Amino acid sequence: MPFSIADARFLLARATGLLHRGLLSLRTRGMASSWERVRAQLRPSSPALRAALYLPPRTAFAPFTLPTSAAPRASVVIPVYGELAHTLACLRALATHPPAAAFEVIVVDDGSADKTAETLPQVAGLRYHRRAANGGFIAACNDGAALARGAVLVFLNNDTVPQPGWLDALLATFDAEPDAGLVGAQLLYPDGRLQEAGGVVFNDGNAWNYGRLGDPSHPRYAYLRDADYVSGAAIAIPRALFAELGGFDTRYAPAYYEDTDLAFAVRSAGRRVLYQPAAKVVHDEGATSGTDTGAGPKAYQVRNREVFRAHRAGALAHHRAPHEPTPATLHAGQRQVLVIDALTPQPDRDSGSLRLVNLMRLLREEGAHVVFLPANRSYDGHYTDTLRQLGVEAWCAPHAARAPAWLAEHGPRFDVVVACRHYVASEFIPLLRQHAPQARLVFDSIDLHYLREQRAAEVTGDAAIASAALRTRGRELGVIAACDITLVVSEAERVVLQRDAPDATVEVLSNLHSVAGPGRPFAERRDLVFVGGFRHPPNVDAVRWFAAEVFPLVRRQLPEIAFHVIGGDVTPEVAALAALPGVVVHGHVPDIAPHMDGGLLAVAPLRFGAGVKGKINLSMAHGQPVVATSCAVEGMHLVDGHDVLVADDAAAFASAVVRACGDATLWQALATHGLENVARHFSANAARAVVHRVFMA
Incomplete structure (x- = not known):
């Protein structure tokens, strides 16, 4: 195929866009971070990441049905302007893997000139609305919100492919976190790499797509957390709250920074902005608006950053200067607590696990950021995922290095470290004193092991158990002496330690339970x-x-x-x-x-x-x-x-x-x-x- 003028224009536009973004990155991120982004961009994606995605085949259109409801909990609003193939892929994903929750889909056509108007009405179960004139992304979204019947609005770009379970995960966040006001999905590139795990906004109004080009399963990006903003490509917000805030702010028309501003408005209203990693959405970034901020629709991104910076100057004054975000800086305003146990807790299997999970939940309620590291570094399936859904930064291999290296990297950020069980704590204490000397070191005994073993020896009359109990006693009391505070679960055990470890600081933190109620008569x-x-x-x-x-x-x-x-x-x-x-x-x-x-x-x-x-x-x-x-x-x-x-x-x-x-x-x-x-x-x-x-x- 001969090289044409159009080809030359394309390459020139791409080069100009890359140069513009590169210079902007250098100004806001610095050389080291910018170079790392270049390396990540050029590094090939793992085939396994793409293989894990659902991507509908691009086939000729044939009418299909969306299993929507006349009484939806969620209204999915999809603004479109041309790009029919993308829109159909998005709708096919919804039809192939429908949410469990009752939902409706509203497509707002912002004056498409392609075959959108004649094709989409053939999709059964879809509410299709065509605007009289093109008004831009914000106008289309606000129109869709006005038509919605669900209690929750979900804005979804048409160049997305929502993955199975995405909507139910977004909605479940509102159930689990009553103060949630805005919830965003984990955005993925079509090759499976991470596009955004929630956004970070700096004090100059610039924003950072946290996790960009990373592994979406990495512990840094795999837990529920508060975010400065979440991309409007896939977000959920209560319809009443959206109306109370006046919808997307039209000062940002036609588009860009409206989602960032919405997040700031939600926080001003006393609600939280949350990133939900369990809601996975593939986003073909730039498919509809390009990526060059120097020309075309993306140019509004630069203009609107200045509008946003002026409008939210008071809030931005409390944000950090441009830097490469890490878990340490994301949670710099919180008390950071590291919890170490032998295994990932399994609260449906033993009471010690239930107590530990409820302790982490209580710490989160008190405003702490909790990090969990199992000594075996094992990913424990839904038990690990459950912690992450509680907002716990749960680490595991292959991303968690062995303890010496992991603590050398992360130790300086912790205010408190709690090590559970004497045989775990004894291994970690030297490393913790070296790599986290600033942290208060808490030993959680779970129960006094040597006391249990002594009593077993008394009941069974077994001399070997009695001898083992003496050895356990020495090790456990040694750990107690080496830590700043020891937790026991009963006043009776505190009395034992008043005798056996009189110099120790001991607190009683017993089992933690929710009262389920009386059950059947x-x-x-x-x-x-x-x-x-x-x-x-x-x-x-x-x-x-x-x-x-x-x-x-x-x-x-x-x-x-x-x-x-x-x-x-x-x-x-x-x-x-x-x-x-x-x-x-x-x-x-x-x-x-x-x-x-x-x-x-x-x-x-x-x-x-x-x-x-x-x-x-x-x-x-x-x-x-x-x-x-x-x-x-x-x-x-x-x-x-x-x-x-x-x-x-x-x-x-x-x-x-x-x-x-x-x-x-x-x-x-x-x-x-x-x-x-x-x-x-x-x-x-x-x-x-x-x-x-x-x-x-």
């Missing part, structure tokens, strides 16, 4: 329930003792009753209990609520252990009464006969179970008082004062 419940993970030896001993020595006595008086054993990592000894009459071994169950709300009574037959028993809190939080041993209720502020029944030998334990199962009045009193106990001693509100002293002061 007495008449609609049945059977006995035990909940606990079986990597924990006290739980194995407890269910074996109960099934062998207590449950047969219960069955003599209640022959139809069953004993449900729930918990992961079932050992062969526990699995064998299923052969006994009335014993049902479930193993791990993904949803514990039906067993909590429908089980008549919970049992906690622990013969040794330490700490506070999450299984008891969990049952009581659901209005499920508990029969327990003295060891199980230690440090839990419980009174025998008032909010729990306590028994330590087999006959007494069986008698207490039978009594609670047969007396509706007693059962109701225990249930009511148990709920009150959780609210008083084990809720987030009960822990706030300690959390503030330890982490925020």
Whole structure:
């Protein structure tokens, strides 16, 4: 094909645009950052990133249907001006992978001269609106908002391909974060690389596409966080709030900086602007307006930056000067807390994990930025993703280097570091003192391991366990001495440390639970329930003792009753209990609520252990009464006969179970008082004062 004048003009325009953007980058970002962006631009994308995307094939148009609703929760507004092929790809993605939420789609045609007007009305389920004259992006979006019926407006560029689950993720953010006012998607290039993970605005009005050309799965970009702005290519906002703010500000007509200004207006109204990485949208940046800010529609970007800078001068004065953003600078105004544990917490499997996740949630509520690093650096699927959806910056391999290198890079940014479990903390303390000397070092014991092992030795009479307990005691007390503050879960454990570590600063931070409510009434419940993970030896001993020595006595008086054993990592000894009459071994169950709300009574037959028993809190939080041993209720502020029944030998334990199962009045009193106990001693509100002293002061 011969080289034409048009080809020459194209190359000249591209070169001019690159030169203009390069000079702008040097002025705002500096040489090092600009060079890194050039390298990232030239570096080829991993084929795996593109393979993970849904990109509809470009085929000849044939009518299709959008499964929209006449009573939508969300109204998706798509402004278009020509570029029919892009619009059809966007609509096909919505049709092929429709959201679970009820939605409608409104396409506002801003005077397209191509075949848009004759083609789009053939898409069933689409609301097509053609403007009388071309008015630009802002006018088209505001027109679409005026036509919307949903409670949430979602603005979507026509040169996007929304990925499966994108809209539901945006909407779920409003459910999880009641103060959210504007939520933006994770924008991806068609090759799978990151285009934007929320935006950063500097004090001179310039903006930075955070994460540009990076790996979208990198921990830096994979967690829910507040952003200075989110690109209008894919954003969601409550329709009432958008109307209250007057829509997109027409001072920026026809386009550019209107989305940035909207974010500032949302914050001025007391609401948050959030970046949601679970909402993934491919955006063919520049497909409709080009990329050259020196000519064409993009020239408005330069003009409107000055308009924006003048309009938002007061707010911009509190922003940082141009720099390359990092997690440290993004959260520079917050207390930054690093949490280290052996593994990523699995709150549906053990009470220690539930406590840790709720602690991180509480820290976020108190205004801290939380970073989590598992010692094994493993990505743990939805458990890691759950932390990220809470707004926790959760790291894992391959992006997290080994601890020495990771802490050398990140250690200086932390105000507080909490290391969980003595065997994890002992490994990290030297590194933390070297790389984060400014940080307050907190040891979270979870429970006092040496106390648990001592009690196991007493129950079993095993000399080897007793010897191991002494070694654990030395290591654990050594960690306590090396840290600034130690957390224990009960007053009883604090008393132990007053004796064994009198110079230590010790705070009680017990289990953290939400009160689920009373569940079903007495008449609609049945059977006995035990909940606990079986990597924990006290739980194995407890269910074996109960099934062998207590449950047969219960069955003599209640022959139809069953004993449900729930918990992961079932050992062969526990699995064998299923052969006994009335014993049902479930193993791990993904949803514990039906067993909590429908089980008549919970049992906690622990013969040794330490700490506070999450299984008891969990049952009581659901209005499920508990029969327990003295060891199980230690440090839990419980009174025998008032909010729990306590028994330590087999006959007494069986008698207490039978009594609670047969007396509706007693059962109701225990249930009511148990709920009150959780609210008083084990809720987030009960822990706030300690959390503030330890982490925020």
